[in-house]
């Protein structure tokens with residue numbers, strides 16, 4: 001499943017390709033992938049892509065001179081975006097890219113947006129949990145309201161974060177995975193964040209100290225930014241839209257490292273279940 005750094009990598013690279021392009025047609029191959037919206041083509045033809053924003057893992061396309069029309073895009077488990085230029089060269093990203101994904105449109109292509117310069121943006125989604133959804137400003141705002149603030153944002157308020165943690169009686173890991181509380185951290189990045197902050201994933205959120213809360217916020221920001229800088233993780237051959245493999249997995253300290261030695265203290269990394277997820281930590285140096 002693409003996590004935030006992968007989505008952010010795809011967003012930044014798509015942005016460099018499609019902003020300013022005019023839509024000529026929209027082909028829908030699977031109605032559910034566009035929220036069963038039969039008007040999507042009529043409403044998008046002639047529109048010029050102004051920007052691609054993101055909150056959590058939700059991408060939000062906006063259009064030039066349209067303040068009441070937005071396209072929400074979520075990759076969920078298996079979504080991919082591929083941009084195919086007028087020369088036929090494909091660049092793509094999202095879930096598990098294989099060679100056949102680049103035959104576009106392909107078996108798993110659910111919708112294609114065509115542009116006036118004969119380039120196209122293909123949305124692939126094998127499992128069909130992802131979506132492209134056209135909405136208005138109220139719909140966009142409602143979607144954004146479902147996400148808490150992002151620690152990756154330089155304005156993230158660590159005092160607010162600490163005060164909110166004090167009211168939560170779940171394991172800290174569960175709190176960090178709750179996107180309505182803080183947005184953007186998935187399973188891999190929560191484990192990495194907590195290792196860096198030296199906090200055990202099973203610790204109850206309301207027992208986290210102010211200093212630890214600040215360490216968690218800083219660690220999550222660092223781990224996400226470092227991952228974005230190298231194009232995300234690539235457990236299932238994730239490729240960003242420049243066609244490179246993300247290689248953050250080379251930098252993982254605990255995720256998937258069970259049985260190995262902790263590089264900080266020499267303890268042995270363990271894998272347990274916490275918050276319903278496979279969870280990796282060092283019992284020696286994470287308290």
Ligand SMILES: [Zn+2]
Nearest residue numbers: 262265282285
């Ligand atoms: Zn350790």
